[in-house]
Amino acid sequence: MLFLLVAQLTTVTAEYAATAMGALFVLSAGVFWAGQRIRERPGLLHLCLFIVVPLSALTFFKYLLPTLAWSGLLPQIAVPMGISYYTFKHIHYLIECSRGNFKDARFTEYLSYIYFFPMFTAGPIERFSSFVTQARGIALSWRGISEGLERIVFGLIKKFLVADLVLIPLLPPIEMIQGGAPDLGWSQVLLASFLRFLITYFDFSGYTDMVLGTGRFFGIRLMENFNFPLLRSNLAEFWRAWHISLSSWARDYIYFPILGRYRTPSLALLATMCTIGCWHSPAPGWAFWGLHHGTGLILLSFWHRAVQRNATMATLRSTVPWRIGSTLVTWWYISIGYALTFDAHAIGTSFGLYAKLLTFGLAS
Numbered sequence: 001m002l003f004l005l006v007a008q009l010t011t012v013t014a015e016y017a018a019t020a021m022g023a024l025f026v027l028s029a030g031v032f033w034a035g036q037r038i039r040e041r042p043g044l045l046h047l048c049l050f051i052v053v054p055l056s057a058l059t060f061f062k063y064l065l066p067t068l069a070w071s072g073l074l075p076q077i078a079v080p081m082g083i084s085y086y087t088f089k090h091i092h093y094l095i096e097c098s099r100g101n102f103k104d105a106r107f108t109e110y111l112s113y114i115y116f117f118p119m120f121t122a123g124p125i126e127r128f129s130s131f132v133t134q135a136r137g138i139a140l141s142w143r144g145i146s147e148g149l150e151r152i153v154f155g156l157i158k159k160f161l162v163a164d165l166v167l168i169p170l171l172p173p174i175e176m177i178q179g180g181a182p183d184l185g186w187s188q189v190l191l192a193s194f195l196r197f198l199i200t201y202f203d204f205s206g207y208t209d210m211v212l213g214t215g216r217f218f219g220i221r222l223m224e225n226f227n228f229p230l231l232r233s234n235l236a237e238f239w240r241a242w243h244i245s246l247s248s249w250a251r252d253y254i255y256f257p258i259l260g261r262y263r264t265p266s267l268a269l270l271a272t273m274c275t276i277g278c279w280h281s282p283a284p285g286w287a288f289w290g291l292h293h294g295t296g297l298i299l300l301s302f303w304h305r306a307v308q309r310n311a312t313m314a315t316l317r318s319t320v321p322w323r324i325g326s327t328l329v330t331w332w333y334i335s336i337g338y339a340l341t342f343d344a345h346a347i348g349t350s351f352g353l354y355a356k357l358l359t360f361g362l363a364s
Contacts, residue, residue: 192342
């Protein structure tokens, strides 16, 4: 039934939904079996071969089919909801099994972890160890239900009141923005990008609040996905507080392995952020969005090293005015990245908007 919620403009039959659910069950069973085999015969080759299976399903449904549909080669085809999230959970499980973890995991527990409906469609990307530890000792309580209801109310306010009723009506028509921008001033494009940033936050964090609240009904405390990211004064702090389940997943399974192998933090940052960008969408604009954030994090690391050698600057950074100013700069940098996503398939239009913001309107 979950697969009846699919891509827009698509009509899905019950047969298709049943087939998709069956395929997901087979994939989950295969991943669980693969985890057992990897623990018995650990090795990078086995791990890569097994990871290819869920990764291929993600690539086919989320990247290949939409790209062919956008190119006009195929009609719009239904994409299973949540495929990015449970694919990353599959990969997390396989990697941890290759490290010798989850030896006592049971298949029913793994299915509960993958199918747990509150987080099925849009996360968070919970870790298996945390989920199964709680699932084995579930204790339902009125306090948990009360906390869950409170969290759901907060989520409803963020999603439907702030995002849908207040912010979205302020956003200029998307056609006007995609039309490019010669007719839009720098301040108008910046406002649209900043609104896009705010809408994304209140929409997604509101949904996450509802998910976490629903999880509390069942005695499961899912991981937090946002920790007041709008109050962070630099890009590194922002990413430690924004979409935490995804950024921490990328840190553990992309950044650290690349850093350990090549000893090049800049390469690891670019690879990590480009992966996060491509995870959002196959459109080229999102890859450049990731590159934008990776570049920002690299420049920030250079800045921090330079400041550490200057006692005056180090003192200045601890003042309230500095933190307020750096928070506003962080908002600006994040906002201009969203200019790349208004028409993520049209690189020319996206770069036109991006260049306008980056040069404060000098490049039009």
